[in-house]
Amino acid sequence: MEMNGKPDVRDWFPSEDGNPAQRKRMLDLIEQLVRGVDELKDPDGVNLKGEKRRDANFYGRLAAESEIPQVGAPMENVNEELLKLLHGHPYHTKYFFTNILPMASIPGMLGMLTAMLVNGNNLWDVYGPAGAEAEVRVIAMMSKLVGYDAATSGGYTTWGGQGAVFSGLRIAIAKAVPDALKRGVPNNLFAFCSEAAHYSLLKSVEATGLGSDRLVKVKTLPDSSMDIADLKRKLETVARMGGVPVYIVATTGTTDAIGIDDISQIRAAAEENAERFGLPCPHIHADSALGGFFAFFNDYDMEQNPLGFSEGVLAMLEPIRRKMQMLSLADSLCFDFQKLGQAPYVSSLFLLKNAADLKLMDLDAEDTPYVGHRGYGEYHTGYTLECSRMASSISMYSLLLSFGTEGYQRLLGQFLEVNRVFREQLIAEIPQADIANPDNPGISTLIRIYLPGSPRFADEIEGTCSAREIERSNQLNERLFEKLGERRDRMFFGDTKKHLLVGSSEGREIPLYVSKFFVISPHTRPEHVHEVVQYLKECITEVCEASGVPAVN
Ligand SMILES: *Cc1c(COP(=O)(O)O)cnc(C)c1O
Secondary structure, three states: OEEOOEEOHHHHOOOOOOOHHHHHHHHHHHHHHHHHHHHHOOOOOOEOOOOOOOOOOHHHHHHHHOOOOOOOOOHHHHHHHHHHHOOOOEOOOOOEEOOOOOOOOHHHHHHHHHHHHHOOOOOEOOOOHHHHHHHHHHHHHHHHHHOOOOOOOEEEEEOHHHHHHHHHHHHHHHHHOOOHHHHOOOOOEEEEEEOOOOOHHHHHHHHHOOOHHHEEEEOEOOOOOEOHHHHHHHHHHHHHOOOEEEEEEEEEOOOOOOOEOOHHHHHHHHHHHHHHHOOOOOEEEEEOOOHHHHHHHOOOOOOOOOOOOOHHHHHHHHHHHHHHOOHHHOOEEEEEOOOOOOOOOOOEEEEEOOHHHHHHHOOOHHHOOOOOOOOOOOOEOOOOOOOOOOOOHHHHHHHHHHHHHHHHHHHHHHHHHHHHHHHHHHHHHOOOEEEOOOOOOOOEEEEEEOOOOOOOHHHHOOOOOOHHHHHHHHHHHHHHHHHHHHOOOOOEEEEEOOOOEEOOOOOOOEEOOEEEEEOOOOOOOHHHHHHHHHHHHHHHHHHHHHOOOOOOO
């Protein structure tokens, strides 16, 4: 359709009447994109093909040359521009091992597309009935998975694991001090998490006005889980000085080492302290953003082993399962579908044991002039920090129906099997390397390398090595980061300069630097591990030789 020689504005939109011509046009445009990405794929590397000159002034140049065109371009041409953005983009091939950056699955994308096709606003079921329906269903499905009562639990989809930690804190404050919403946050409220927790809580205490001085970091054990004895001490100290512990974040699956806090012990410590000092029990949020998906194994029959997992994988699952079966002891928790749920960003689910807690946060009718609190519509999410909300629940719903419990078990089981084989070969093939999260048999293996004669990981966690020796090994590991980083178009490893804090003979605490083999691509299979370990061996040998020490074997 042309108007004054210009295309009709309706051409930019899906049709009103479902006519096949406009449908075909839209599908052709989608196909152009999907085919374009396929043409950029290279299964022997990590990045999509194409040129990107990312020199020092890359972003400066972009800012200088970017302007809104006076007249728009045909969508086919714009698609070509969009595909250029993807040139050199990291892609989840079998060589992609960096952090929790998953591939978006087809059911996940189809769910997002479904949401976009009607573009409902998940704020209110009058505006977004599909999102509301999917949200209620997904909350019930995941509640039943973890052992919450779906008749009384609640929740909503939100902006990341970060958003869930924040939402938990808002509720924690409102539970402990209901009039804090009106009068502001008193200056004696405290939040707790372990040293290995994600920085989400740090941002949350800043944003809610608690202040980071009132965030108490609890020590971790060598398996990266919270040291309960230290938690008890710190809860007591806070209570003795007139403070009120309002929030404890139990990390159930740390972002690097997949350490899992014991929620049952945390709850016992919190209740005991509250009772002793006549305080309310703090709200306990399980930050299960990453690890929560292992709850899919909660009812797996380990004896019959219907999916035929190896003995090694069953042994890895045992301790994970034991801790995940305690998730229902938390007052709230999170499932980051954008992580192990295999959905596109942003799709995280905040789950709450008692939906009634949300009332503490809800807006009054007079404060919401546009929506909700009418004679029509029954689902108005006035308690979320967001106003308008995307219906990411539809993507979650699509995933849960497509994968089913068994699908998640098979995918996560594959990640575990790859790790199992990797750990075995790493130890057999690379004498300079130790596994720095030996007690967390999960989807990530942390690798720390040493020169001959240096104290090894088992010595370092004793807390008695000299700071100089630990730092010398840190430097060596940093050189490995650089080597792996330079070649990240071949295989893409993660790294962190903040794995466990260990003590030293000088008394100073020092974080350990480690490289990360994080299995996150469905395309990485056990048979690929041999090549990966040989590649690592080459890199490690080069780093050690450049440090003036010949390789050990
Ligand atoms: C990733 C992660 C977060 C942050 O989640 P986002 O979805 O990135 O906001 C918080 N906690 C844990 C344990 C995580 O792994």
